[in-house]
Amino acid sequence: MVENMGHNTTANTSKNSTSESSASENSTSNSTVTRIVIIGGGSAGWLTAGVIAAHHGEQVHVTLIESANIKTIGVGEGTWPTMRDTLQKIGISETDFMRSCDASFKQGSQFINWGSSQVPDNYYHPFSLPAGYAQGHSAHVPRSSDLSFAQMLCPQAIWCDAKLAPKLGSDKEFAGQGNYGYHLDADKFAKLLKKHCTEQLHVAHIVDEVIGVSGQCTDNIEAVITKTYGNVVGELFIDCSGGAALLIDKHYKVPWLSQQQVLKNDSAIAVQVPHKSSECDINSCTLSTAQTEGWIWDIALPTRRGIGYTFASEFTGEHIAKAALLNYIKKQGLSKPDAEAIRTIKFNPGYRQTLWYKNCVAVGMSAGFLEPLEASALVMIELSAAYIAENLPQNHVHMETVAARFNREFSHHWQSAVAFLKLHYVLSNRADSEYWQTMRSQGIPKNLSELLALWRYQVPKHQDLPHKNDIFSVASYQYILYGMGFETAITQSVLSAQSKTLFKDIQLSVNRFAEQGKQTLPTNRALLLNIKTHGIPKI
Template identity: 35%
Template sequence: MTLDANMTDHNYIDNIVIVGGGTAGWLSACHLAKNQPHCNITVIESPNIPTIGVGEGSVPSVAESLKALGISETDLIREAYASHKQSVEFINWKSTTQNDSKALHRYHHIFEKPACDLDELIEYWKHSGTNSSFVDVISAQGAICDNNLAPKVITMPEYKGVSGYAFHFDALRLAKLLKDHACKTFNVKHIEAELVDVTLCSDGNIGELRLDTGEGVSADLFVDCTGFKSLLLGKALCTKFIDKQDVLFTDSALTTQIHYKGHHPEEHRQSSSPYVNNNVTVASSTKATAQDAGWIWDIALSNRRGVGYVFSSKHTTAEKVETQLRDYLANDAIDDLTFRQVDFKVGYRELAWSKNCVGIGLSQGFVEPLEATGIMMIDDVAKALAAIIPRHKSSMPAAARKLNQIVSHQWASIIDFIKIHYVLSDRSESFWCDNRSQSSIPETLADRLSLWHSRLPSDYDFTSRHDVFYRINYLYILLGMDCLPNAKINNKMKVIKKMDCENTLNYIQHVRLNKEKLLHVLPSNTELLYKIKLFGLQSV
């Protein structure tokens, strides 16, 4: 291949400016600096804009990224008040029976994938006569979560556990940890200033940013991490926003924080941890409890809980939401609860990469925090960008087309997966009935549901490596909601009686014995977090 004679030094991509800090800005800075070491990375951060921090949960792929970037798990626990997350526990997304109206319908979307044939495991579960959930038959992780146990013991190295796990964390503290790491480890430049103006070139590219310090900043590539304001991608470049409010109805959240009794937020960083002596239970799951017009998240960090009600303003009022949220928290007996309302648009920019600007985080798109897709998308897009940035500016349009193709597919995949949680519910409130309306279901999801009426999901239903959620994720939701095709079960029973199920039975027996062992040897989350704060974990 012969290089173009015009590829002079000034046509290389050497300077990248990220506008906005927070988790999006600093995680992007770390990925870009690590994977594009020839580039100068600068983060321009406003001193006056707080991090939104809705959800404060993650998924295992984010933990893998933090490990790859060199972020210590011990530091996550100590500095970002992190705790270990092993599932999303769904509560009351399905109506209870008339015979047991006080019971709660619960199921786990765990992070572990069984190392055995899924079809055979499902057949065994449905016809074994067990009262256990599918998750409890094929994995110990649901039981570990039910008992609020940690995914590891103190002697295990960082990012190693008995099964996959992610983290809950304080978003503000995580951003600070990432910021310190980016500046010290990757030599990222930090400018604290307000953006006051954006100058565009004649070709539509961003030419210069004007700061309140009077400084003008130019770059070869800009990354917009300015949150919902989307100052570069949305406001300056007028990139179209694709509204998905007709699919996902939630558009607001009422949030609060509950610090553990007898414990000031900063005290938790000291060597003696008061919450250990206060009988505090740090849950292993993000709890998602269905309500009349949405759902409540409940996330336990090592120093507090973050709780919020995600709702549709078309189906309820903020006053009703606050009443229901107070009822949910009644057992906590807190007199001075304060709430913060966050309103948001559901959807994403038509282009994640427009001209010489890439949007990452809220500036590019947002859907409700169900399944912790917010930080997952920040991480995924930042990694993708860091991997496909071309060396020369002339290749930027091709790289932009590739990134836009990936990100658009990911948003479609995420929206389908979140939507199915609502579609499978049989709750009778108007919010839930409207969610089951055929007109609100994306065609891609409707096609899958049509196929799954008569058969189980297949790996061939997921044809892209960028699908985000795959067969196993959908199965956990479908089986958790007791949505299985009878035709598949009945037809396969004739086969399963004749087939050699030795591998499946051995696997199930192994799960049972392993579960008994782990329930006895694993410490509680509270105990492990306390020990990590005192002694730290073994480095990888």
């Protein structure tokens, strides 16, 4: 759910590290950017280090500094399908990843009771596109009273109902019958990344406390000052120090743009609980279940489930949230966790006003965090790391241009994410608390209001989103909109222009593929056991 709040463990320095012996090499406007210093470990720091080091090889020296005193949250993390591409780029095999990170397959999210508190309802936001989407036909398909939008147009909804895996045992690494991401143990993932980055990608690793910065807050950073190791010099500094935000906030004082007026949630109660048994089914989607004062995430790994209650402190207290969480766990037939195992996480939903300032880039929670809904935290890290790697500045003059473009791109990403998350609440008909009434009616972003007004009379299409790189596609909007009963007033003339044969063909194709998967795909647990024993065929 939440990435590392700061930086963490073990010592390992290499020839790539830079120390106070070179501190006199002050950065100038023409100095080449070859030394990158990352502050903070966890998922944010090590993913960023791995992506940059793999992309540039020995041409760039990457040093990561982390504290031995800060631990990861580690309640369970959901990824997007983008993680498959990221793992391939940095050179980690899917077999090693699955085995090392206690990982399971994720095909999307299931939303339970978000539409109403009176009538049980659920719908899926799968990772695979709805059938007919590329041709613009998906949203024109007539609604069925028996099947949800996702069930009509995506086999993965059917497969998730049956707790099936998205791939066969014979499918090669990173390939499957449907699009998929992962559920993983965040702490184990950070450890795997650290091992791979230091041993295979030659990332220098320093375990120490950052106690200061060399350089004025109005100019570029020359070095970070560590308690034991001394000065660590670089031309580009990446702040992955989580909530501490040691560089972007403590040094540069870049403002935080709170989105609490839009997304009220600012707290979570989280715990890990074992499965009922070692043979029980493992969900291949994240469960998101609406509650009277918030919602519960439920992420299933091979050995346990990470469960948490997200809520707004404005409307409810920790004791109420904790009671609701324990009640959910009891209803799931799971054992009651020890009181000390339950953790409270506080956050201020929002993002930095400027994400790349001078020669410092914020990545991870130092850059922004909204809430666990739709698991956008890790993908923001992946996108940021890839952008830096692919657009690494040649010098500080070039950096000004790259930084400006990065800031425009990622400010848009954060604004888009805010609007998409708000969509889930705006469409809800729940009226069982002040929380839901407020979430539905207050703080609706202008861009979301315009889209909803547009989609009342025309089906969502690609060009409705002005930015070609929006992190949530129109397909994702369709799944949420029509999953929650949103209606588009399509005229008869538009409907008659659509071939009834086309609708029938789309439906038959989805049904055929869904049924084929039910006959051939293993359960999530069965495939995970097979991978543990035999691995996944290499590409």
